[in-house]
Amino acid sequence: MLSTTFLGVKLKNPVIAASGTYGYGREYESLFPLETLGGISVKGTTLMPRSGNKPPRIAETASGMLNSVGLQNPGVDAFIANELPYLKTKDIAVIANISGNSPEEFAELARKLDIDGVDILELNISCPNIREGGKSFGADPVTAAAVTRAVKAASKKPVMVKLTPNVTSISEIAKAVEAAGADALSLINTLTAMRIDIRTKRPILANNTGGLSGPAIFPVAVRMVYEASGAVKIPVCGMGGIATAEDAVEMMMAGAACVQVGAAIFRDAYAPKKIIDGLEKYCLDNGNISEIVGAVKLNERDNEW
Amino acid sequence: MEIYQKSCEVLRYNKLTDTVHDVWVNAPDIAEKALPGQFVNIMVPGFFLRRPISICEVEKTNIRLVFEERGEGTRVLGGIKPGDNLDVLGPLGNSGFSVDRYSSAILVGGGIGTPPLKFAQQNLEKSAAVLGFRSKANVIMAEEFRNATVCTDDGSFGFHGNTLRPLERLLLERVFDVIMACGPKPMLRAVVALADKYNIPSEISLEERMACGAGACLGCACKTVADSIVSYPRVCKDGPVFDGKAAVLC
Structure with a gap:
């Protein structure tokens, strides 16, 4: 009842572990099998190994947290050699999350990952565009489209573009990457945020700012998934603060065909499994899961501005 | 794991x-x-x-x-x-105190760094402990350790001063295999320096702001340098105990 097809890939359920929250799938195996999940978006991968940002990289907030890990990862070649073989033995959709500093770098990553075992490419376009003074690719429809086009030309894999919420109009970016050939969207990435230690007058994060995630951002994510999915014809994978099965249902009603669960895992490692079990129960009472996608009906408002 | x-x-x-x-x-x-x-x-x-x-x-x-x-x-x-x-x-944590590798150790605890050393001492053949606290009111677990020297910064209980002089005295008096330490970074830095001076290995337990605790999020990185290669291992999964020589305590 929970099984669904997303970008031609069969998901046994619509619940995917979000990039950067589940490593490469090994850490929680003793709690419940990785194959319980519909999919895993692996830790963000770059062309060369990255050691990441200086600590502290974590700050707690009300109903959430900030992180500034800085894309620490062993590089794409090490991912292919050491992590992908393990993931290939599992009956689970594998989403390779990639980050680059230029469209060419994204394309190079996509070429290297155009191999057996990778089901979907997810483009992290929140990373800085070095040629444009470090502004994020995802903050501008032109650069977001350029990255999408470069990857589409380099790979036959389905391409899902992960959008940053740090923009004025998410619909505009969504339309631009759709026109550039994206097969799906995933959103939202974290919201840029900051916390200050009032005793030292210094930011808690060594990087000064970081990305806010957790239940604190859930309503923002629901609104943006609603707007983006209404603006495009391609499917949307919804994420941002999902912690319960009810949250997942809400996100799907806003327009998400599947969901990713991230920071909630840090509070309760069983969160993805509880969400899957809860969705199963929801379907027993309400029918097939795909029927709720985009099922929200807006209220009529009295005064339109 | x-x-x-x-x-x-x-x-x-x-x-x-x-x-x-x-x-x-x-x-x-x-x-x-x-x-x-x-x-x-x-x-x-x-x-x-x-x-x-x-x-x-x-x-x-x-x-x-x-x-x-x-x-x-x-x-x-x-x-x-x-x-x-x-x-x-x-x-x-995949790397704890190497109680199977060493038979004798000096345990150095600073404040709330003291508790995990009890678990280590229970699993060591021979050991001595040096425990430091700010003041008498902050002393914890002193009577629970064997061969313990308790220090307070203000001299209100035990040795007047920090853990370093009693530690150095032990290093001069007897031969130990290793120093195992847990406490604030300035103390750990000084302990590692003494270990180097007396050419004895040291194992230090680190802490860092942490999210998952299981190695999945890479939030709790610390800095190490080994053979001039800098890396950011995870305190949670690659530690929390690190070789004192490799850890960079910034």
């Missing part, structure tokens, strides 16, 4: 000082697997992130946790009573 996430009953509670709490928790799976230096990550009602707390000792199916109020989350955690349940994730 096998880890568990379970709701565990609090069996006993003691207040050691105004801000240090001592609890015994029934956690059979964790107790069976726990090794000296490992820790657990505890859910706090009303707070998003868990709080990492070192395992102080294990007795049959129970684990003992001694922790200090550092902020709002640990203050709430300090309000627990016997009969309450704690959601515990653990045992965490």
Whole structure:
């Protein structure tokens, strides 16, 4: 009842572990099998190994947290050699999350990952565009489209573009990457945020700012998934603060065909499994899961501005 | 690494000082697997992130946790009573104190760094402990260690001064295999320097702001340099105990 097809890939359920929250799938195996999940978006991968940002990289907030890990990862070649073989033995959709500093770098990553075992490419376009003074690719429809086009030309894999919420109009970016050939969207990435230690007058994060995630951002994510999915014809994978099965249902009603669960895992490692079990129960009472996608009906408002 | 996430009953509670709490928790799976230096990550009602707390000792199916109020989350955690349940994730950490590798050790504890050293001492053949605290009111667990020298910064209890002079005296008097230390970074830095001076290995337990505790999020990185290669290992999964020579204490 929970099984669904997303970008031609069969998901046994619509619940995917979000990039950067589940490593490469090994850490929680003793709690419940990785194959319980519909999919895993692996830790963000770059062309060369990255050691990441200086600590502290974590700050707690009300109903959430900030992180500034800085894309620490062993590089794409090490991912292919050491992590992908393990993931290939599992009956689970594998989403390779990639980050680059230029469209060419994204394309190079996509070429290297155009191999057996990778089901979907997810483009992290929140990373800085070095040629444009470090502004994020995802903050501008032109650069977001350029990255999408470069990857589409380099790979036959389905391409899902992960959008940053740090923009004025998410619909505009969504339309631009759709026109550039994206097969799906995933959103939202974290919201840029900051916390200050009032005793030292210094930011808690060594990087000064970081990305806010957790239940604190859930309503923002629901609104943006609603707007983006209404603006495009391609499917949307919804994420941002999902912690319960009810949250997942809400996100799907806003327009998400599947969901990713991230920071909630840090509070309760069983969160993805509880969400899957809860969705199963929801379907027993309400029918097939795909029927709720985009099922929200807006209220009529009295005064339109 | 096998880890568990379970709701565990609090069996006993003691207040050691105004801000240090001592609890015994029934956690059979964790107790069976726990090794000296490992820790657990505890859910706090009303707070998003868990709080990492070192395992102080294990007795049959129970684990003992001694922790200090550092902020709002640990203050709430300090309000627990016997009969309450704690959601515990653990045992965490792949690298603890090498109690199987060494037969004699000097244990150096600073303040709330003291508790995990008890678990280490229980598993060492020969050991001496040097425990440092700010003042008499902050002294914890002093009588629970064998061959212990207790120091206070203000001289209100035991040796007047920090742990370094008693540590150096022990290094001059007798031969030990290793120094195992847990405490504030300035203390750890000084302990590693003394270990270098006397050409003895050191193992230090680190802490860092942490999210998952299980190695998945890369949030709790620390810095190490080994053979001039800089890396950012995870305190939770690659530690929490590191070779004193490799760890960069910035």
